[in-house]
Amino acid sequence: MAILRPDVPVPLGDHLDELRRRLIWPAVVWGIIFVAAFAFENELKVLFVQPLVWAVESATPAVAAKAGIPQLAPGDYHYLKTLDLGESMSVSMSLSMWAAFAVVMPLFIFQVYSFIAIGLTARERRLAFLMVPVAVILFYLGAVFGYYLGMPYLYAWFIEWTSRDPTSTLDLRLVSYRDDFFIYTLLFGGLFDVPWAVVTLCRVGFATPEKLGRWRKFAFMASVVLAAIIGPGDPFSMVMLMFPTYALFEIGLLAARIVGGPPTTPDPEKGTPHV
Secondary structure, eight states, X not given: OOOOBTTBOOOHHHHHHHHHHHHHHHHHHHHHHHHHHHHTHHHHHHHHHHHHHHXXXXXXXXXXXXXXXXXXXXXXXXXXBOSSTTHHHHHHHHHHHHHHHHHHHHHHHHHHHHHHHTTSOHHHHHHHHHHHHHHHHHHHHHHHHIIIIIHHHHHHHHHHHHHTOSSOOOOXXXXXXXXXHHHHHHHHHHHTTHHHHXXXXXXXXXXXXXXXXXXXXXXXXXXXXXXXHHSOSSHHHHHHHHXXXXXXXXXXXXXXXXXXXXXXXXXXXXXXXXX
């Protein structure tokens, strides 16, 4: 196996061999964590259904019962139904898979960064080393926010809305709840990366805070559309979702002004101004 050096051209096959070697360890760690998570799949499912439990408590059990959710004793989490024999096992496997993926993601990103860093200048490596961990941390913070606040709030609104519906009641299915859980986790994690994206665009020179500031109306409209899609549909909840989403864009603009744009000093490895 060839050792890649930034000053020595190598064939494409050697690059692919290096990438394969770097991805082996994340794959092995993922497999170990997957097996460990599956061994505790019941505990994982309790954590997985907890936002719904908080939502029922927030909406009150009486309102939840009117919406079709049964009142259960403390410690009983049988809110969800399955229609197939293998559905429960399938959800356990997918939860274990994504839990392992969430744990191993930083290692995977680090290995990919180490692979591409060899082709970057010293300044580009420093920029990537600073910006990429920030993106990962913000994504996890958004996922945690969604788990403890975002999803319980949204689920409570859905429950209250259905309780007022004279034509239907909830019949919650395990697979549907799992899909919603994953979507909202990714959504809240991605929203928290909005400030990072704004700062990155300005830092690499694709845009400036002044230029992005002139796009405020588009950012505001995107926040309105997003709030309408993920919210229960009533005006109050739309406003409650819209303003925090738009505020993330403004936070990004403020951070971009503080961090500044691309450096104008020459890059010692290229001899020209570079990010």
